[in-house]
Amino acid sequence: MTITEFLENFIRKESLFKNKSVLQSAYFPEEVLHREEQISQIAKILAPSLRAERPSNIFAYGKTGTGKTLTIQYTLKEITKISQRENIPLKHVYINCKLKKVADTEYRLIAEISRHLGKNIPPTGLPTDEVYNIFYKALNNEKKIIILVLDEIDQLVKKVGDEVIYNLTRINTELKESQLSIIGISNDIMFADNLDPRVKSSLSEEEIVFPSYNAIQIQDILKKRCAEAVKEGVIEDGVIAKCAAYAAREHGDARRALELIRVAVEIAERKGLSKITLQELDESEEKIEKDRVVDIITTQPKQFQLVLYSILMIAERKKNNDPIFTGDIYSLYKDLCNKTNLRPLTQRRVSDVISEFDLLGIINAKVISKGRYGRTREVNIVTNDAMNTKIISLLETSLSL
DNA sequence: CGAGATTCATGTGAAGTATACCTTTAGGCTTAA
DNA sequence: AAGCCTAAAGGTATACTTCACATGAATCTCGTA
Numbered sequence: 311m312t313i314t315e316f317l318e319n320f321i322r323k324e325s326l327f328k329n330k331s332v333l334q335s336a337y338f339p340e341e342v343l344h345r346e347e348q349i350s351q352i353a354k355i356l357a358p359s360l361r362a363e364r365p366s367n368i369f370a371y372g373k374t375g376t377g378k379t380l381t382i383q384y385t386l387k388e389i390t391k392i393s394q395r396e397n398i399p400l401k402h403v404y405i406n407c408k409l410k411k412v413a414d415t416e417y418r419l420i421a422e423i424s425r426h427l428g429k430n431i432p433p434t435g436l437p438t439d440e441v442y443n444i445f446y447k448a449l450n451n452e453k454k455i456i457i458l459v460l461d462e463i464d465q466l467v468k469k470v471g472d473e474v475i476y477n478l479t480r481i482n483t484e485l486k487e488s489q490l491s492i493i494g495i496s497n498d499i500m501f502a503d504n505l506d507p508r509v510k511s512s513l514s515e516e517e518i519v520f521p522s523y524n525a526i527q528i529q530d531i532l533k534k535r536c537a538e539a540v541k542e543g544v545i546e547d548g549v550i551a552k553c554a555a556y557a558a559r560e561h562g563d564a565r566r567a568l569e570l571i572r573v574a575v576e577i578a579e580r581k582g583l584s585k586i587t588l589q590e591l592d593e594s595e596e597k598i599e600k601d602r603v604v605d606i607i608t609t610q611p612k613q614f615q616l617v618l619y620s621i622l623m624i625a626e627r628k629k630n631n632d633p634i635f636t637g638d639i640y641s642l643y644k645d646l647c648n649k650t651n652l653r654p655l656t657q658r659r660v661s662d663v664i665s666e667f668d669l670l671g672i673i674n675a676k677v678i679s680k681g682r683y684g685r686t687r688e689v690n691i692v693t694n695d696a697m698n699t700k701i702i703s704l705l706e707t708s709l710s711l
Numbered sequence: 712c713g714a715g716a717t718t719c720a721t722g723t724g725a726a727g728t729a730t731a732c733c734t735t736t737a738g739g740c741t742t743a744a
Numbered sequence: 745a746a747g748c749c750t751a752a753a754g755g756t757a758t759a760c761t762t763c764a765c766a767t768g769a770a771t772c773t774c775g776t777a
Contacts, residue, residue: 417756432732636721
């Protein structure tokens with residue numbers, strides 16, 4: 311079959327999707343299932359904002375894929391509808407703190423919020439105080455109640471400490487025209503315990519817990535979305551149930567379950583099938599994990615890639631699941647640097663690089679003491695053998711080894 | 712045999728450096744009166 | 745003389761390095777039973 315034939319076939323063949331975007335993570339549904347409780351709690355807490363009173367700060371937590379972000383955005387959207395209709399001075403700003411180079415330091419976070427308020431702030435060069443000043447002014451100019459949503463706030467605090475949050479919660483005392491209220495979203499349930507008590511008490515004036523979905527709830531969500539997104543009969547009986555059961559058993563992660571289905575359908579489409587089966591579901595799972603890792607890896611700087619490559623090579627060499635230690639990684643990394651004419655980073659820095667990979671979830675690294683034989687990080691790779699081979703060759707091309 | 716002391720390999724914090732980028736300011740040049 | 749542009753000066757955040765000290769359990773040491 312020639313390429314032309316293939317492409318012609320492809321358009322002629324009907325897509326299995328009715329509307330693929332419904333299954334994509336950016337999709338914003340009309341209705342949020344199984345979060346009635348949380349929605350009403352949030353609405354109650356935020357309602358005073360419609361009377362131009364500052365609502366309490368909210369701290370929302372729950373595992374990934376439990377609908378935190380969605381629920382909060384949904385509620386805010388409803389409130390905004392009303393505030394616009396009634397001409398109530400209310401505004402909300404949503405920031406994801408995890409995004410590298412966007413909101414992962416104090417400076418960048420404040421700068422990013424200010425940008426949402428219409429200020430132009432350079433990526434570097436200004437004193438942080440100055441950025442705070444611009445931020446105060448921007449807030450005051452709004453003359454509004456401002457609800458600031460900080461998603462993945464735990465990531466931010468892990469990196470730069472809780473002082474930023476403290477400053478933000480205290481800012482109201484200096485504001486005359488506007489009032490700021492904060493909604494913090496965290497995946498890490500233990501997160502709040504490590505906060506400065508002052509920060510903790512002011513951030514979590516109200517707490518909202520998002521429990522994991524159970525299998526039945528995930529199934530509901532899947533059915534609803536699939537009905538909109540995919541054509542009738544594409545999804546074989548039992549596939550949704552299986553997928554839901556699987557997701558519920560793992561983490562109760564609805565986002566993942568949705569993605570699993572979407573990718574499974576894409577795979578089926580590519581194979582020229584008319585419906586998906588458990589087989590595609592399995593393949594889908596593998597593909598998602600691979601895409602995630604590939605995405606992370608390719609966006610890392612060369613030095614980081616080389617560190618990861620070293621880790622994988624050592625893992626490969628050992629074959630069994632022996633743990634890998636920092637020293638081995640560093641010496642291999644240094645050799646490779648010499649071969650590639652890259653200036654090696656210091657061990658101190660590589661140590662941080664390794665823990666960044668840990669944070670990204672590509673590897674598992676924990677600090678252990680080997681008694682007499684010193685202390686080190688014990689690194690384990692999370693991905694399976696087949697994928698490692700792929701990653702290795704990907705890295706080899708990228709690093710031209 | 713068991714309580715302390717020792718030891719190793721690296722973690723980790725603090726301070727310093729290079730780089731990239733920002734604002735301000737002082738000349739220098741152009742322009743219009 | 746006023747206006748505009750440019751380049752230097754002075755300042756900052758960030759990624760990384762350098763330096764120095766902290767860690768913590770396996771192992772060693774040595775007094776005691």
